[in-house]
Amino acid sequence: MQDLSPATLLVLVPLLPLIGAILTVLLGGRLGGRAHLPAMAGIAGAAVVAILLLAATARDVSPAHGPRAEPIRPVEMIATLWNWASFDDAYTPPPGSPAAAVRSVADATAGRAGGDVRGFSIPVSLRLDPLTATMLTIITSVGLLVAIYSTGYMHGDPGYPRFFALVAMFVFSMSMLVAASNFLLVYVFWEAVGACSYLLIGFWFTKPEAARAAKKAFLVNRVGDFGLAIGVFLLWMTYGTLDFHDTISPQGVIMPGILGQTRLADAAGYAGGAVGTAICLLLLLAACGKSAQLPLHVWLPDAMEGPTPASALIHAATMVTAGIYLVARSAPLFAACPGALTLVSIVGATTALVAALIGTVQNDLKRVLAYSTISQLGYMFASLGTGTLLGFTAAIFHLLTHACFKALLFLGAGSVMHSMGGVIDMRRFGGLRRVMPVTAATFLVGALALAGVAPFAGFFSKDEILAALHAKGWPSAHGEHHAVVATEGPLRLASFATGASFATGAAAHDAVGLDTLDRPETWRLLFWMSLATAGLTAFYTFRAVFMTFTGPTRVPSGAHGHGEHGHESYESPAPMTLPLIVLAVASAAVGWLLFATNWLSHFLSATPSLTAAAVASTAVPHAFHLDLAIQGTLAAAIGIVVAAIGHLGRRSDGPQMERFLGPLQTLFANKFYFDQIYTALVVRPLEALSLVAALVDRHVIDGAVDAIAHVPVAVGGIIRRGQSGLMQRYALAGVMGVLTIVVLLAWQLRG
Amino acid sequence: MNPVQSLAMLQNALTVGAILFSLGLVGILTRRNLIVMFLAAEMMLQGISVSLVAWSRHHGDWGGHVLVIFVLTVAACEAAVALVFVLQAFSRTGRLDAAAWQSLREATVGRTVDRELPAAGAAPPPFPTLTRAGVQPPGGEHAPLEREHV
Numbered sequence: 001m002q003d004l005s006p007a008t009l010l011v012l013v014p015l016l017p018l019i020g021a022i023l024t025v026l027l028g029g030r031l032g033g034r035a036h037l038p039a040m041a042g043i044a045g046a047a048v049v050a051i052l053l054l055a056a057t058a059r060d061v062s063p064a065h066g067p068r069a070e071p072i073r074p075v076e077m078i079a080t081l082w083n084w085a086s087f088d089d090a091y092t093p094p095p096g097s098p099a100a101a102v103r104s105v106a107d108a109t110a111g112r113a114g115g116d117v118r119g120f121s122i123p124v125s126l127r128l129d130p131l132t133a134t135m136l137t138i139i140t141s142v143g144l145l146v147a148i149y150s151t152g153y154m155h156g157d158p159g160y161p162r163f164f165a166l167v168a169m170f171v172f173s174m175s176m177l178v179a180a181s182n183f184l185l186v187y188v189f190w191e192a193v194g195a196c197s198y199l200l201i202g203f204w205f206t207k208p209e210a211a212r213a214a215k216k217a218f219l220v221n222r223v224g225d226f227g228l229a230i231g232v233f234l235l236w237m238t239y240g241t242l243d244f245h246d247t248i249s250p251q252g253v254i255m256p257g258i259l260g261q262t263r264l265a266d267a268a269g270y271a272g273g274a275v276g277t278a279i280c281l282l283l284l285l286a287a288c289g290k291s292a293q294l295p296l297h298v299w300l301p302d303a304m305e306g307p308t309p310a311s312a313l314i315h316a317a318t319m320v321t322a323g324i325y326l327v328a329r330s331a332p333l334f335a336a337c338p339g340a341l342t343l344v345s346i347v348g349a350t351t352a353l354v355a356a357l358i359g360t361v362q363n364d365l366k367r368v369l370a371y372s373t374i375s376q377l378g379y380m381f382a383s384l385g386t387g388t389l390l391g392f393t394a395a396i397f398h399l400l401t402h403a404c405f406k407a408l409l410f411l412g413a414g415s416v417m418h419s420m421g422g423v424i425d426m427r428r429f430g431g432l433r434r435v436m437p438v439t440a441a442t443f444l445v446g447a448l449a450l451a452g453v454a455p456f457a458g459f460f461s462k463d464e465i466l467a468a469l470h471a472k473g474w475p476s477a478h479g480e481h482h483a484v485v486a487t488e489g490p491l492r493l494a495s496f497a498t499g500a501s502f503a504t505g506a507a508a509h510d511a512v513g514l515d516t517l518d519r520p521e522t523w524r525l526l527f528w529m530s531l532a533t534a535g536l537t538a539f540y541t542f543r544a545v546f547m548t549f550t551g552p553t554r555v556p557s558g559a560h561g562h563g564e565h566g567h568e569s570y571e572s573p574a575p576m577t578l579p580l581i582v583l584a585v586a587s588a589a590v591g592w593l594l595f596a597t598n599w600l601s602h603f604l605s606a607t608p609s610l611t612a613a614a615v616a617s618t619a620v621p622h623a624f625h626l627d628l629a630i631q632g633t634l635a636a637a638i639g640i641v642v643a644a645i646g647h648l649g650r651r652s653d654g655p656q657m658e659r660f661l662g663p664l665q666t667l668f669a670n671k672f673y674f675d676q677i678y679t680a681l682v683v684r685p686l687e688a689l690s691l692v693a694a695l696v697d698r699h700v701i702d703g704a705v706d707a708i709a710h711v712p713v714a715v716g717g718i719i720r721r722g723q724s725g726l727m728q729r730y731a732l733a734g735v736m737g738v739l740t741i742v743v744l745l746a747w748q749l750r751g
Numbered sequence: 752m753n754p755v756q757s758l759a760m761l762q763n764a765l766t767v768g769a770i771l772f773s774l775g776l777v778g779i780l781t782r783r784n785l786i787v788m789f790l791a792a793e794m795m796l797q798g799i800s801v802s803l804v805a806w807s808r809h810h811g812d813w814g815g816h817v818l819v820i821f822v823l824t825v826a827a828c829e830a831a832v833a834l835v836f837v838l839q840a841f842s843r844t845g846r847l848d849a850a851a852w853q854s855l856r857e858a859t860v861g862r863t864v865d866r867e868l869p870a871a872g873a874a875p876p877p878f879p880t881l882t883r884a885g886v887q888p889p890g891g892e893h894a895p896l897e898r899e900h901v
Contacts, residue, residue, distance in 0.1 A: 529786050724863055725786070725856025727849045735776065 006056050007079035009049050010128050011666040014175040016045040017143075021168035028161025035161035039168035040147045046171060047140035050133070057133040061606040071284040072616065073263055074608035076182055078245045086121040102429055120236075127181035127244060131607040134396060134600070135178040135325055138403045139318050143171040145579040146313040149411050152575035153309050153418055159203060166203070167313065170196035174318055178325055183232045183242040183258070186326070190228060190290065193319050195222050200310035202301045210305040217299035224289015224296055228326075231282030238271050238279065244329075244608075259332060263610045271335035277514060278339035283330055283346065286385050291323025291377045294351040298674050300374055304366040306416030308560040311366065316373045316410045324380045328392050328609065332386075335614035339514025341387040342522060345469070348381025348528040349533075354672060356536035360543070361661075361668040365413045365424050368544045369406070369626050372450065375533060376402050384532055386523075388618035392610055393601040394464035399455035400600070401591050405449035408583035412443035415580065416548060419570035423556045426544060431553035435570040438577045440549045442584040447545045449587040451538035452636045454629070457591030460535060463632055464595075467625045469530055473523035534632050538639025545646035598622040757809055764805030772798030772813045785837045788828075796826055845875055 020042020028035045060075045147167055154163050172191035180186045201215030236242050239258050245262035256262035256269070263269035270276065287293070292300035303315045314320070327344060334341045352375045359371035371610070378397065383395040417424045419436060449456035452463075525634035555570065571577065594600045601622065604610060661668070670676070722733070752760075771794055778791030800819045801856020837847070842850045853863060 720857045721860060723857035724860055725853035726863055727852070728783070731779055735780070 006053065006077055007126075009053050009056075010079050010126050010179065011081065012049045012078070013046045013053065013140065014126075014172050014179065016042040016049070017140075017168040017171040018042070021165045021172060024161055024165040024168060026376060028165060031161065033155075033160065036147065036151050036154050036164045039164035040144070040151075043140060043144045043147050043171050044170050046175065047137075047144045050136040050140045050175075053128060054133045056090060057128060058132055058603055061130065061603055062263060064100065065684075072602075072605050072611060073247040073613040074129070074264065075606040076127055076245065076261075076608050078125050079128050080123045080125040082479050084122040084124050096681065099221035104195050108464065122182060122184050123243065123247070124177075124185065125181040125243070125245065126179040126676055128179070129607050130323070130603045130605075131180050131328060131609065132394065134604065136175055136319075136399055138321075139171060139174045142317045142403050142407050143167065143313060145582060146309045146317075146407065146411070149312075149576050149579040150307075150309040150416070152573045153414055154307060155573075157307075163200075163203060163307065163310075166199050167310070168316060170200070170319070174322070176234045177322060181257075183235055183244075187228055187232055189226075189323065190286070190326075191225060193239060193314075193322060194218065194225065194290070195711060197303070197314050197319055200314060201306040203307050203310065204305075207305065213302035213305040215300075217303050220296050220299040221289045224286045224323075227282040227285030227289065231279055231286060234279050234282065236277070238275055259329070259609050261608060264332060264608055267460070270612075272336040276333065277337045277340050280330075281339045281343070283333070284340065284344055287323030287381070288347065289323070289383070290326075291320050292374045293323070293347050293381055294685060295674070297355065297374045298671075298678060301370040301671070304364070304370050308366065308410060308417055311370075312407045312414065316406040320373060320377055321380075321399050321403070324377065324384065324395055326608075327381070327384045331373045331380055331387075331392055331609045331615050332612035335387050335612055337514075338387065338518045338624070339516075341385050342517040343385070343514060345382045345385025345526050346380045346517065346522070348383070348385055349469075349529040350378070351379030352382060352533040352537070354530050356533045356540065357668050358671050359540040360536060361665055362540075363426050365416065365426050365544055365548060366410070366530060367624050368426075368540055369413055372409075372537065372540065373402075373406055375537060376406065376450075379462065379530065379533070379741050381527055383468050386468045387615065388468055388471065388620075389605055389615050390464065390471065390601075390618070390620055392615065393459065393604045394468050396604055397594065398458075398461035398465055400594070401461040401587070402447065404583055404590055405446045405457055405587040408442060408446035408580060408587050409450065409498065411576070411580055411583065412439050412446060415439040415572040415576050416443075418572055418576070420556055426547040429554055430547060430551045431549070432555075434550040434553050436549075436572070438571055440582065442577075442580040443549065444545060445584040445587050447541045449591070450539045451640060452534055452631060452632055453538075453640075454549050455588075455592045457587045457589075459629075459632070460591035460595035463625060463629050464601075466527065466530060466628045466632055467532075467623075469523060469527040470625070470628055471620070473520050473527045475520060508680060531635050535635035535639040538636040539643045540639075542643035543638045543647050546643060550648055595624075694735070698731030723741050761805050761809040762806075764788060765802050767804065768800075768802035770798070771795070771801060774798075785840060785847050786834075789833050789837065793826065793830070796822065828864055839886045 009724065017039070020039040023038035023042075024031075024035055027038065027322075031037065053437055057075060150163065152165065156161055170193060173189050174194055177186060177189035180189060198214050198218040201217050202211050204210045206216070206229060232242065235258060235605060241247075241255060243255075243256055243257040244259040245257045246262050247255045247257060249255050260416065264588065271279070285296075291297045300320070302314055304311055306315070334344065339610060355371045355374035359368050359375060362368045380395040380398050380402075383391045383398065385391070413424070416429070416432060416436065416439060419439075420429050423429065449458040452458045605616070605619065610616065667673070722729075767841050775791045775793070775795030778794065782788055782791065800822055803815040803819050803822075807813065807819075826834060840852070850863075856862075869872055
């Protein structure tokens, strides 16, 4: 099996969908209704390979129990394909600068004499570690299910081949994003998934709303991408490399990568202080853009203009998790900056609460799910921000379960939309459980998982997130004091660095006041916010379920049912219901399986990033927190009961909600006026600037160009008179010219 | 041959060349008949060829001779091409007059008329025909045997 080494398999995961995408583009027109075949074959192959890789990686992780139990050691494998760019002497930091000081730390780490001149090289390296293997499995398997579903949903669409080419392209980009072992490659594929997202949101580009939503998503993401770009620059200035892994230079010295094992083993390997915090905040900005967190969440609800399978794949299950992945991957960087880490949680918990509040008053089924996605991503950020091993693994756990049940819910909503003739407003249909039994049953499973009802998937992952937050808020209850460990790194680094400005970095950092946020009171507040969000989540999820599937059956006039056995059925075709059933089974089972065996947390803790001392030292024994589970279930139960009171049996929605919430209802329905604020603060000034620029362009620049264009016209007007059409005249002009030259030459020779 | 003789011969040859060239130039500038213009251009070429041969001989260098042979070869090809153009031009307008093409002038420039051309569509110019040998020419003794002008 020489040919199927893990490195080859790892390359196959992105390669197969890429080939599928290219074949679909080339053959799409010829294949017509079978255009999904190359793309789907590519994604299916990638899914199989990803599962093989997951198994291969799991074999390398040391067992948790038993006689061979040993401390977790990092598991990683690097496959370097080729060198994209390589320069020597790329940059010489001025002596005494923070960058030079940190470099000396890196030199000391690598046992080198030092030297200020840095090379710059971008190897195209793919990595395999537990985090990547998990992400690859999620991406490819959800991608495959969505592709199968799309053959039913997109059937007959004129853009059928284009859709599948884009989906395969997206799977390729996303696999590369999570497999890349270099920050620059991450950036490249970060942009690539953004581009795929743009193309899929604007898939029906003749619809003005879709085109506008695509533009909005792309532009809002630019803000985050800008953060990532600056963050990557700063990372290179600080660490002198962009590689995740350790590399060996041609001289045979080990170059410590940013997340390589050399640096991970060194408690002082990561910059804290102002520089470290700046890097973390820029990465957080990037993550906020891609994962739709406050204040950059505004693009995601509008992204629902795209085809529903694209929403399920990209805007619910996979692409939006890129931000989570980035923060989890950069865990050691964040662990060195407790203030930034706290901010991650604050952003996450606030987003979760705000999005859940907005979600409670939406009437568009897909938009409810969109806000729910934002809210659940907020949960994951809140969990990441705890900076504990439990927090990181819980976030990825929730990412996994969320990918299952949110894809399920979106595909269910798509099934409803498909059968209702494109109508997605929940007020226009109802009681669909009788006419769409499979969709209704699977949607209910997804809703139970999302609401966090035991024993469905969301219950366990949400419980772990609440436990992570609880441990930070009430450290004594858990017997933990990780704050000491978390701050140790930057302090030591600051004392090591002799560069004056860098040594004062910690002081400047305190001036920002971020570190003061990292107090138990903050975490208690975040915990209560998350708990409230859990209740709200259950409320809006079941509000949607009750409005859509219960009460008297009503369908809009545009729906296309088909009679079966005397009564009409609106159920979607088999390619659409099959993925629903698969995802429903996963949503029901995966949480309990992974929680009971503690397999995922143990597996993930072998990720190199999470073996950093600051993270790994916070490991706690696996436990089921009965008190938190009761609180979470109680919150969910309250939410469901309130939703049942309001909406079970199809009661009128608007007036009741308005009476209950009063002015808040207006606030929520207007999405906290985010769009209006951005319009006033960003869009209008930019439009005014564009108007000025357009006027300058049209009148000043174009005017100058036109003026220059008049010169040859005027000259031509004079010369034109000589064009008589008579050959003799032209010949005469030639002779006169030659004579003139001869006379001049003779004159010159004589003189 | 002494140098004085050689120089005298060069002068003579160059004079002949210059005369040929000038005649050709005058011909090209004054005549409007395309074939005659072409002949005039050939004459200019021969003038140059004569001076090339003369210089070549004067310096005892064969380069000029060789060049002239090339010029003759190229001129023969060029003559074939030029005559095709002339023939095409004639079949378009029915005239050999270069001024018949003055409609190619700039639109804003007025038409140049020194002598009015025969009206288009008028009877085609009679082609010269060779008299058959040994036969009494038609039209009696006093009939003109050739066109008055070309």
